[in-house]
Amino acid sequence: MKVLKLSAQGLPQSWISLEEAVLHYAADEVRWEVGQQVAVFHGGHNAITGEQSIITVNSIIGTKGVPKINPFELRSSLTNTKLFVRDRYVCAYCGDHFHEAELTREHIVPVSQNGRDHWMNVVTACKACNHRKRDRTPEQANMPLLYTPYVPSLWEDFILRNRRILADQMEFLMAHVPRTSRLLM
Numbered sequence: 001m002k003v004l005k006l007s008a009q010g011l012p013q014s015w016i017s018l019e020e021a022v023l024h025y026a027a028d029e030v031r032w033e034v035g036q037q038v039a040v041f042h043g044g045h046n047a048i049t050g051e052q053s054i055i056t057v058n059s060i061i062g063t064k065g066v067p068k069i070n071p072f073e074l075r076s077s078l079t080n081t082k083l084f085v086r087d088r089y090v091c092a093y094c095g096d097h098f099h100e101a102e103l104t105r106e107h108i109v110p111v112s113q114n115g116r117d118h119w120m121n122v123v124t125a126c127k128a129c130n131h132r133k134r135d136r137t138p139e140q141a142n143m144p145l146l147y148t149p150y151v152p153s154l155w156e157d158f159i160l161r162n163r164r165i166l167a168d169q170m171e172f173l174m175a176h177v178p179r180t181s182r183l184l185m
Contacts, residue, residue, distance in 0.1 A: 001038060002162055004060045004169045007067040008032075012158045012173070024063055025055045035059035035168040059166050076119065076152045080105050082160040084124050086152055088182060092123035093133065093143045102126055108149070110135040119151040153178055 002015040005024070008031045016024075018039050024030050035058050043053035076082070084103050091098060092106065106125035109115030112135045123145065125133070133141045152160055155176040159165065165173070177183055 001164065001166070003038070003057060004035075004158070004172070006060065006062045008062050008064055010062060011067070012154060013063070013067055015158070015162050018057055021057045021061060022055050024061060025057065029063045029065065030061050031064045032062040033058035033060065034062075035172065036166065038166070059169050060172055074154060074157070076154075076157040076160070078117065078119055078122065081163075082152070082157075083119075083122060085160050086150075086156070086182060087124035087147070088185070090124060090147075091126040091129050092145050092147055093125055093129040093138075095146050096126060098126050104130045106130050106133065108145070109137055113137065120149050123147070123149050147182075150182075153181070156181055156183055159183060 001018060003018060003021040005013045005016045005021070007013055018041075022041050037056055038059045039057040041055045041057070043055065045052050080103075081100070083105055084100055089097055089100065089103065091103070103124050104127055106123050106129070107115045107117065108121050108123060111117065115121050129143065133143050138145050155173050156178075159170070159173050159177070174184070
């Protein structure tokens with residue numbers, strides 16, 4: 001399970017482990033928290049009062065200080081898993097829905113024709129369509145794209161990075177994705 005760490009201003013910074021979240025709580029770096037309580041950690045006993053320390057961790061925390069990462073300078077790394085989720089496991093050529101094992105990263109302008117490996121030049125394709133298109137552009141292969149590629153926003157990228165997002169974390173992130181996002185469809 002991961003905790004969504006935000007800047008004090010509410011911008012996503014990273015997915016962190018429960019242990020990393022506890023360190024933020026213990027260092028009094030958590031400015032605010034939302035979402036559900038996901039864990040309770042029991043520490044040692046105070047020698048004077050005898051009280052045991054307890055840290056309750058929420059699924060979303062906002063931390064104090066200036067972010068180490070400027071989220072607007074982040075570029076979403078391209079992985080097949082994130083690509084397939086972005087494209088909803090749908091082949092850009094035949095429009096059918098497939099399991100991840102049956103999909104490939106398809107370069108719109110093939111690498112052999114100086115096409116680059118970046119978000120705006122790749123789509124999800126089934127193996128049959130990828131094989132049929134070969135090293136041609138969609139126009140050369142007479143295989144028009146059924147949807148266009150796009151670069152995921154910061155908020156979409158945080159969704160694409162984590163396969164096990166809690167409902168309250170997803171609700172928080174989805175409230176910030178662009179209205180045109182494929183993740184909303």
